[in-house]
Structure formats: C-alpha cells, structure tokens
Amino acid sequence: MQTNTQEEAIARLAxxxxxxxxxxxxxxxxxxxxxxxxxxxxxxxxxxxxxRPAYPTMSLGTVYKTLxxxxxxxxxxxxxxxxxxxxxxxxxxxxxxxxxxxLCNSVRDMDxxxxxxxxxxxxxxxxxxxxxxxxxYYGVCPDCAGNGGSR
Amino acid sequence: MQTNTQEEAIARLAxxxxxxxxxxxxxxxxxxxxxxxxxxxxxxxxxxxxxRPAYPTMSLGTVYKTLxxxxxxxxxxxxxxxxxxxxxxxxxxxxxxxxxxxLCNSVRDMDxxxxxxxxxxxxxxxxxxxxxxxxxYYGVCPDCAGNGGSR
DNA sequence: TTAGCTGCAAATAGTTTGCAGTTTT
DNA sequence: AAAACTGCAAACTATTTGCAGCTAA
Numbered sequence: 001m002q003t004n005t006q007e008e009a010i011a012r013l014a015x016x017x018x019x020x021x022x023x024x025x026x027x028x029x030x031x032x033x034x035x036x037x038x039x040x041x042x043x044x045x046x047x048x049x050x051x052r053p054a055y056p057t058m059s060l061g062t063v064y065k066t067l068x069x070x071x072x073x074x075x076x077x078x079x080x081x082x083x084x085x086x087x088x089x090x091x092x093x094x095x096x097x098x099x100x101x102x103l104c105n106s107v108r109d110m111d112x113x114x115x116x117x118x119x120x121x122x123x124x125x126x127x128x129x130x131x132x133x134x135x136x137y138y139g140v141c142p143d144c145a146g147n148g149g150s151r
Numbered sequence: 152m153q154t155n156t157q158e159e160a161i162a163r164l165a166x167x168x169x170x171x172x173x174x175x176x177x178x179x180x181x182x183x184x185x186x187x188x189x190x191x192x193x194x195x196x197x198x199x200x201x202x203r204p205a206y207p208t209m210s211l212g213t214v215y216k217t218l219x220x221x222x223x224x225x226x227x228x229x230x231x232x233x234x235x236x237x238x239x240x241x242x243x244x245x246x247x248x249x250x251x252x253x254l255c256n257s258v259r260d261m262d263x264x265x266x267x268x269x270x271x272x273x274x275x276x277x278x279x280x281x282x283x284x285x286x287x288y289y290g291v292c293p294d295c296a297g298n299g300g301s302r
Numbered sequence: 303t304t305a306g307c308t309g310c311a312a313a314t315a316g317t318t319t320g321c322a323g324t325t326t327t
Numbered sequence: 328a329a330a331a332c333t334g335c336a337a338a339c340t341a342t343t344t345g346c347a348g349c350t351a352a
Contacts, residue, residue, distance in 0.1 A: 059334040061318080081316095086317095087317085121264070130289070131253065131291070136285045137284045138282050141278075172306095175351080212311090212344085237340095
C-alpha cells in the first residue's frame, strides 16, 4: 500500500543528497529506502540488520555516516532514544507527535492539532528561532497493554 | 530569589527518596540540591563538577546512580541530549516545553497553553497510556542570536 | 547491626574517526 | 582523473556495573 508515495519519499531523500553535492551510492539509496519502508522509526543498527541480507558488505559505519549526512541536510530527524539507548530516526518532517512504547520500544507517529500551534507559541513567547523539535510521549501502546501489559 | 521555593523542591526530592525506602546520604542530598539550584538542566557531569569543590570525594558513578534512582521514582525527568551527547535532567514535572539552544547548549523551560492539551489529545486518539514526555524544541536563543548568531 | 550506599576501576555499548582502496561523476 | 565514498578496525565517550569498605537507619 502507498508504494508510489514511498517511492516519492525515497526520491526526496535521494534528491536532498544530490542537491547538496553528495554522491548517490547504492548503499545510500538502500539506507534511504530502509528509512522510508521501516514501520517503526529505526536505529542505525536496525537499518544495518535489515540491509545485511541484500547488502552483505554493508558497514555499520556507512549507515551512521549516511544518517548523519541526512540529519545535517535536514532531510530526516533524530528523535532520541526509545528506552533502548540508541538514536532513532524519523523521516516525517511535518510537526507531529512521536509515541514510544516503553514495552516494545516501538515508535509511531501521530498527528496532533494542538502540537501545530505549539511551535508558533514558543517562537512568539520565547524569542527563540526554532530549527527543529522532538515531541516524544512515552507510554504503553494498545498492543502491549492488551497482552499482559501489567508492566 | 525564591530560595524557600527551592528548599521546598529539594525537600520534595529528599522525600521521594525516603518514601521509597532509599537512604538520604549527604551525597544524594547534594545532588538533589544541585539539580534544583542549577539554572540549565544539568548533565551528570555538570552536577559532578559543580559538587566537586564542596565534595572532593564525590564520585561520578554516584551521581549517575542517584540520577537513575530519581528518574525511576518519577521524581525527575530525562530530556535527552542537547547537542552535546549527554543526557540532561529536568526537575519540572509539569507538562512544559524545553527549549534547547544549539549554540550554547543551554536548556530552558517554557510554559505553553497548547502543550497541555496535547497529552489528552494523544491519549484519546492513540489508545496509549501515557507515562511521560519529552517536548524539546531546538533553536537559537535570543542571547546567542544577539551576539553574532549567524550560525 | 545490617542493608544499602559510596568510590573506584573496569566493563559496556553506541557512535565516530582514520585510512587504504574503490567508485561515482 | 579527482573528489568523495565504503568498509574495516581502532578510538572515543557516556553510562553502567562489580565489589570492598563505609554508614544511615
């Protein structure tokens, strides 16, 4: 489902790289694809594992380097760790809420009418020039709450 | 200014520790005090440095252990790194916005009318049971923008 | 008294970096 | 051909952990 939208998203990342004078190698394209196709907001290690079968020579260092490049270009966002001690990455640049399940360490997106106003409010009241945000709520997702989510 | 409020806040942290059956050692009390008195939301290393003159035998490991205990008790919050690669801690449990200046790595709090609604909205729409949040905006603070904030 | 805490040092683990060889442009 | 990139391994660094001795309760 929404395959062509995914292709567009991959093309957007590829375009960002080329635009900034970076080279579009097979490894980088694969990393972009993994970012877009991933359900949860992946870590570097998760992308690496996901790509390993198809790209056996892929290096974890290359994944880190590419992710950092994309972050520096503003093409993707870091959203911090999800209780697993590793950085997670988010392809969704639209202001939104990230929901972390502290039981399964998954991260999902949620649109929020209220959050869209917050950035404006913050800029107006603080004098800050806002460049980015991490809006993360921690809790227990319905799936985990369902099957024995006592903890 | 607001010294008695600060004393109350320190007492709150001390109370949390005792309440949970933990011991109130001089080191822990000093760490609580440093957390409350710190202007910016400090890292473990910052607390350690701040306390070192008065507590020359204080160990960084003890700072980490105490901070973790306080987080587990829900007495303080982790708010992620501020571009310096280290975890920052926040004593303010009221839902609020953290503003990180990416030039001076300082973190300050801001109240936001809109953010108070977001948690409700999220719980209602997602089915998540929310336990905590990190609302962090990154940008350039007015001070840094003033003196040559071109970058 | 004794369970829990401190301080120290060693261990962990995520991320970054240096470099030789390879590849995109 | 040249500049940039990959892969590997070593380096870094924030944080955690193990343990012997100390101390709050």
